[in-house]
Amino acid sequence: MPPDDAHSRTAILDAAEKLFSTQGYAATTIKQIGTEAGVNSALLYYYFADKLTLYQEIIRRLLETLTRSGTRVFDEAKSAEEAVRGLVSVQGELMTSRPYAPRLIARELVDHEAEHASEHISKLAAGVFARLCEVIRDGQRSGIFRDDLDPRFAAISTISQVVYFHIARPAVGIVLGYGPAGPPADVTRTFNAHAADYAIAALTAPSSGRKRTRKQK
Amino acid sequence: MPPDDAHSRTAILDAAEKLFSTQGYAATTIKQIGTEAGVNSALLYYYFADKLTLYQEIIRRLLETLTRSGTRVFDEAKSAEEAVRGLVSVQGELMTSRPYAPRLIARELVDHEAEHASEHISKLAAGVFARLCEVIRDGQRSGIFRDDLDPRFAAISTISQVVYFHIARPAVGIVLGYGPAGPPADVTRTFNAHAADYAIAALTAPSSGRKRTRKQK
DNA sequence: GTCTATAGGTGGATAGAC
DNA sequence: GTCTATCCACCTATAGAC
Numbered sequence: 001m002p003p004d005d006a007h008s009r010t011a012i013l014d015a016a017e018k019l020f021s022t023q024g025y026a027a028t029t030i031k032q033i034g035t036e037a038g039v040n041s042a043l044l045y046y047y048f049a050d051k052l053t054l055y056q057e058i059i060r061r062l063l064e065t066l067t068r069s070g071t072r073v074f075d076e077a078k079s080a081e082e083a084v085r086g087l088v089s090v091q092g093e094l095m096t097s098r099p100y101a102p103r104l105i106a107r108e109l110v111d112h113e114a115e116h117a118s119e120h121i122s123k124l125a126a127g128v129f130a131r132l133c134e135v136i137r138d139g140q141r142s143g144i145f146r147d148d149l150d151p152r153f154a155a156i157s158t159i160s161q162v163v164y165f166h167i168a169r170p171a172v173g174i175v176l177g178y179g180p181a182g183p184p185a186d187v188t189r190t191f192n193a194h195a196a197d198y199a200i201a202a203l204t205a206p207s208s209g210r211k212r213t214r215k216q217k
Numbered sequence: 218m219p220p221d222d223a224h225s226r227t228a229i230l231d232a233a234e235k236l237f238s239t240q241g242y243a244a245t246t247i248k249q250i251g252t253e254a255g256v257n258s259a260l261l262y263y264y265f266a267d268k269l270t271l272y273q274e275i276i277r278r279l280l281e282t283l284t285r286s287g288t289r290v291f292d293e294a295k296s297a298e299e300a301v302r303g304l305v306s307v308q309g310e311l312m313t314s315r316p317y318a319p320r321l322i323a324r325e326l327v328d329h330e331a332e333h334a335s336e337h338i339s340k341l342a343a344g345v346f347a348r349l350c351e352v353i354r355d356g357q358r359s360g361i362f363r364d365d366l367d368p369r370f371a372a373i374s375t376i377s378q379v380v381y382f383h384i385a386r387p388a389v390g391i392v393l394g395y396g397p398a399g400p401p402a403d404v405t406r407t408f409n410a411h412a413a414d415y416a417i418a419a420l421t422a423p424s425s426g427r428k429r430t431r432k433q434k
Numbered sequence: 435g436t437c438t439a440t441a442g443g444t445g446g447a448t449a450g451a452c
Numbered sequence: 453g454t455c456t457a458t459c460c461a462c463c464t465a466t467a468g469a470c
């Protein structure tokens with residue numbers, strides 16, 4: 001993949017990423033992509049085998065970024081709390097900086113069994129997920145996290161907040177009073193911070209008793 | 218809407234609900250719906266004006282159920298904790314009992330600006346959301362809930378768990394080791410219970426200090 | 435109410451000139 | 453590398469028989 005050799009190629013990729021994420025795969029036409037990219041739609045078939053291949057290339061590109069920054073957080077974190085906060089924060093940054101990413105991911109999550117089932121997204125995400133589970137388990141063993149929550153479920157709950165906020169962005173915008181365009185950037189950032197607080201509040205062991213051994217299942 | 222006058226009508230509605238939620242609106246064809254419903258595809262145009270109208274009718278039907286059971290929870294709840302637990306639990310039951318509902322909702326959330334933007338979903342959901350915010354605020358005032366969380370954000374975080382679990386069902390299935398078909402029913406039920414615990418753990422005021430007045434923003 | 439047949443339109447993909 | 457022109461399959465929607 002040369003840096004900028006084929007300018008049209010990236011133009012097509014960017015245009016397609018935008019259209020696929022806002023309209024969905026089936027609803028997006030080859031001609032729309034061509035127009036949005038400023039090239040003839042037939043050119044698409046010079047760079048990509050077909051519509052589906054183009055789509056999968058976009059998913060692949062996105063996933064690489066996602067997992068890279070995800071694993072980095074865990075490598076650098078010094079404590080369980082730091083890891084949890086770091087992951088939530090990175091999630092938030094990524095969703096905010098790449099506005100089309102959340103929807104594309106959302107569609108993949110929903111569409112999994114359907115046509116272009118890219119198992120990659122789940123498989124790779126599983127890596128980050130497994131590490132989050134470990135971190136939570138460690139926190140429970142060392143006593144800083146409450147141990148009456150299933151670590152895997154707690155991981156899902158923790159991750160869900162930021163992802164949901166961005167997937168449901170239009171709806172969230174409406175319930176918060178900003179309209180269907182979604183909340184402004186500063187509110188989004190504030191929520192990202194909140195999500196980390198909420199997660200830590202849920203995970204942290206109650207400071208009173210300190211001794212609870214009931215383990216789920 | 219007579220009880221069971223037009224048998225074919227409901228057959229079409231059910232078939233369409235299934236197909237739209239699994240494949241999406243654009244990817245689903247009129248002929249598929251006809252076949253799935255066991256009637257000729259042209260019959261669809263006898264009962265519904267066009268494809269979009271049929272789709273919107275399905276959304277409407279689903280939303281009615283959703284908001285009805287949502288508001289009932291708040292009417293019956295005797296305490297803040299009971300209301301939060303009740304809502305999470307009702308969310309879970311509904312998602313479990315109507316297996317196609319979560320995806321349909323997910324698609325609507327993501328698609329909002331796109332073609333069939335049904336503002337209904339957000340508007341009606343806003344009613345339930347507003348009441349959840351009130352409940353959390355009440356809990357904060359009475360001291361049983363920690364008051365350093367923004368009630369609106371806390372409401373979003375609380376709701377997000379169950380919705381995300383069901384939207385991302387295939388991915389969740391994979392990371393939990395059950396494959397892309399999703400986790401079995403008992404695991405789903407266990408998660409629903411967990412989600413309530415997680416939310417209460419996050420919301421409940423730390424039993425130690427009991428006196429914190431820092432308010433977000 | 436339910437079907438057959440088909441009109442009318444659009445979308446993905448290819449051939450081939452430049 | 454990029455474009456024009458076009459083929460073919462398929463999809464929505466309608467007309468009209470039963």
